[in-house]
Amino acid sequence: RKEVEQDPGPFNVPEGATVAFNCTYSNSASQSFFWYRQDCRKEPKLLMSVYSSGNEDGRFTAQLNRASQYISLLIRDSKLSDSATYLCVVNRGGADGLTFGKGTHLIIQP
Amino acid sequence: GAVVSQHPSWVICKSGTSVKIECRSLDFQATTMFWYRQFPKQSLMLMATSNEGSKATYEQGVEKDKFLINHASLTLSTLTVTSAHPEDSSFYICSAKRGASVLETQYFGPGTRLLVL
Numbered sequence: 001r002k003e004v005e006q007d008p009g010p011f012n013v014p015e016g017a018t019v020a021f022n023c024t025y026s027n028s029a030s031q032s033f034f035w036y037r038q039d040c041r042k043e044p045k046l047l048m049s050v051y052s053s054g055n056e057d058g059r060f061t062a063q064l065n066r067a068s069q070y071i072s073l074l075i076r077d078s079k080l081s082d083s084a085t086y087l088c089v090v091n092r093g094g095a096d097g098l099t100f101g102k103g104t105h106l107i108i109q110p
Numbered sequence: 111g112a113v114v115s116q117h118p119s120w121v122i123c124k125s126g127t128s129v130k131i132e133c134r135s136l137d138f139q140a141t142t143m144f145w146y147r148q149f150p151k152q153s154l155m156l157m158a159t160s161n162e163g164s165k166a167t168y169e170q171g172v173e174k175d176k177f178l179i180n181h182a183s184l185t186l187s188t189l190t191v192t193s194a195h196p197e198d199s200s201f202y203i204c205s206a207k208r209g210a211s212v213l214e215t216q217y218f219g220p221g222t223r224l225l226v227l
Binding site for chain 2: 004031032041042043044046049087091097098099101102103
């Protein structure tokens, strides 16, 4: 089983729609969880951290289910500028460094 | 916000040459810096973890004699790809974090694209 698994997509979504991504991770010792965004040929940029209680930042909502080792990201009222690859990232539980998923490619269509 | 720079942003070199990449934290002191690489359509993979003043810790499968890491100060880490070969062509990205906790946010540099001919 891969350490962090995501559906690679692409997800083609009309502007204004709501889209959800999921991710599963295998290391039960992981303690911190993130969603990063990566634009083509650029470095990843932190979108938001993910907490057990769930957290929201504007149009973005992240949820964590530790029991199922499952993380989700919801984007509401999607914009053209949301087109990117979304990376699910977990820390390595007691060791430094991050483990990245391959990413989910999102395309917002006008 | 925390800013991390990398230099050069891209490099093309001949097979057999060595390439040095610098990673700097511009507005904070980084206790730990990390080196990742990303092949096309693949995820970022951690290569090594670097703490100032001590030897880097390399991930399994990463040759320490080929990828030399020097973390000379709290704001600078360098990665030298020695005797580079075409299979080393990749996107190399560093990150840095302020504190010692594994929960600290990592801030990424803009990356260095290496093409070995």
